[in-house]
Amino acid sequence: MILIENAAVATVDPHGREHTTGYVLVGDDGRIAAVGAGRPTAVPAGTRRVDGSGCLVTPGLVNTHHHLYQWATRGLALDETLFGWLTTLYPIWGRLDAEIVGAAAGAGLGWLALSGCTTSMDHHYVFPRDGGDVLAAEIEAARSIGVRFHPTRGSMDLSRKDGGLPPDHVVEDTDEALAATEAAIDRWHDPSPDSMLRIAVAPCSPFSVTTRLMEEAATLARRKGVRLHTHLAETDDEEEFCRKQFGCTPVEYAERVGWLGDDVWLAHGVHLDDSAIAKLGATGTGVAHCPSSNARLGAGSARVRELIDHGVPVGLGVDGAASQEVSHLGAELRQALYTARSRGGPKAMDAREALRLGTIGGARCLGRADDLGSLEVGKLADLVMWRLDGLGHDGIDDKVAALVFGPPARVDLALVGGRPVVERGELVNADADTLTERARRAHRRLMDAG
Numbered sequence: 198m199i200l201i202e203n204a205a206v207a208t209v210d211p212h213g214r215e216h217t218t219g220y221v222l223v224g225d226d227g228r229i230a231a232v233g234a235g236r237p238t239a240v241p242a243g244t245r246r247v248d249g250s251g252c253l254v255t256p257g258l259v260n261t262h263h264h265l266y267q268w269a270t271r272g273l274a275l276d277e278t279l280f281g282w283l284t285t286l287y288p289i290w291g292r293l294d295a296e297i298v299g300a301a302a303g304a305g306l307g308w309l310a311l312s313g314c315t316t317s318m319d320h321h322y323v324f325p326r327d328g329g330d331v332l333a334a335e336i337e338a339a340r341s342i343g344v345r346f347h348p349t350r351g352s353m354d355l356s357r358k359d360g361g362l363p364p365d366h367v368v369e370d371t372d373e374a375l376a377a378t379e380a381a382i383d384r385w386h387d388p389s390p391d392s393m394l395r396i397a398v399a400p401c402s403p404f405s406v407t408t409r410l411m412e413e414a415a416t417l418a419r420r421k422g423v424r425l426h427t428h429l430a431e432t433d434d435e436e437e438f439c440r441k442q443f444g445c446t447p448v449e450y451a452e453r454v455g456w457l458g459d460d461v462w463l464a465h466g467v468h469l470d471d472s473a474i475a476k477l478g479a480t481g482t483g484v485a486h487c488p489s490s491n492a493r494l495g496a497g498s499a500r501v502r503e504l505i506d507h508g509v510p511v512g513l514g515v516d517g518a519a520s521q522e523v524s525h526l527g528a529e530l531r532q533a534l535y536t537a538r539s540r541g542g543p544k545a546m547d548a549r550e551a552l553r554l555g556t557i558g559g560a561r562c563l564g565r566a567d568d569l570g571s572l573e574v575g576k577l578a579d580l581v582m583w584r585l586d587g588l589g590h591d592g593i594d595d596k597v598a599a600l601v602f603g604p605p606a607r608v609d610l611a612l613v614g615g616r617p618v619v620e621r622g623e624l625v626n627a628d629a630d631t632l633t634e635r636a637r638r639a640h641r642r643l644m645d646a647g
């Protein structure tokens with residue numbers, strides 16, 4: 198067992214319980230055995246004790262939108278809109294292979310863990326014909342870091358010749374994409390409550406996927422009991438594409454193809470009118486809010502206050518590292534707060550609500566709220582101990598405010614199912630220099646092949 202003591206604790210439970218000085222006791226089953234103020238009444242012999250003085254313990258952060266492969270193409274198309282950025286990068290991504298994706302995923306997930314993330318999804322939708330098993334490569338990378346992983350089997354089947362945005366050579370045949378998606382679920386998906394690996398179905402976006410693939414992907418996911426994810430309402434260009442191609446808004450299109458429901462979470466949701474927000478709320482459709490990526494691409498800012506007020510499950514996402522080079526989930530707490538306030542004033546979001554988005558909100562998007570997202574007895578021991586007594590944070594007495602308003606905090610300890618993945622700001626299961634070197638080689642080989 199592990200006992201974290203003498204720490205500030207923000208449980209993010211339904212009552213918002215916090216302890217100025219408290220403890221979390223983690224059982225050998227990888228779940229939380231006790232959490233509270235002061236000291237625990239009984240600590241079994243042999244328990245590892247961790248002194249949390251100067252630290253805040255929160256639930257581990259949940260990343261609800263990412264493209265790990267993009268670590269290999271950071272720093273490109275720096276001043277483009279989404280469509281300009283995509284058309285620059287598609288030809289490069291067409292040369293991806295399993296080694297490049299594995300290297301990028303290792304670097305991306307290692308960096309995420311160091312930023313306080315204990316569960317991440319990944320949206321992978323580029324499957325070059327001779328690229329090898331790229332999904333297996335990123336799953337192996339997640340195992341090597343130790344984070345909980347929800348990769349999605351993405352797809353694109355609408356290329357330029359059919360009116361889509363991607364070039365012909367990066368899309369798949371519709372039936373092949375569906376068959377490969379079903380095979381990925383059969384091979385990898387673990388529905389158990391302790392699951393470290395779940396698959397979701399994720400056609401890429403309205404402008405890169407046919408209507409038939411959207412509809413049949415939804416049918417497949419529901420037949421298999423897995424979740425659905427896609428990009429929606431990210432930019433004005435997409436809105437214009439949907440109006441021209443389908444005669445409706447992106448959310449009306451999603452409704453038409455069976456893509457609203459509590460088993461669906463959508464990336465971005467930036468350009469939503471009142472009726473779209475009401476539809477998402479009424480159907481329980483989630484949104485992965487990616488404020489830094491939206492700002493980097495100049496896509497706009499999501500109406501996150503209104504989404505929350507309509508009961509929409511909202512989580513945070515760093516999005517791919519090529520559209521948001523920081524890729525730091527801890528930093529996204531502040532970006533979400535600032536984005537809400539830049540739209541709606543200083544009352545639009547507080548530090549605790551930002552933390553809820555990054556934890557329980559993300560767990561709801563991924564369908565894991567029963568087991569993740571808050572520090573409650575019986576839930577999985579996925580937690581982060583943030584160091585807040587250094588130069589950057591000391592003197593901010595409200596520790597949740599220090600975490601969200603202050604600079605990104607060092608992760609002193611991150612547990613996934615009670616197992617350490619970060620200790621004293623270092624990865625436990627992998628070496629950051631090795632990850633960097635492998636990713637550097639992958640990036641160079643990808644760029645030089647063009």
Ligand SMILES: [Zn+2]
Nearest residue numbers: 428464516517
């Ligand atoms: Zn994305």
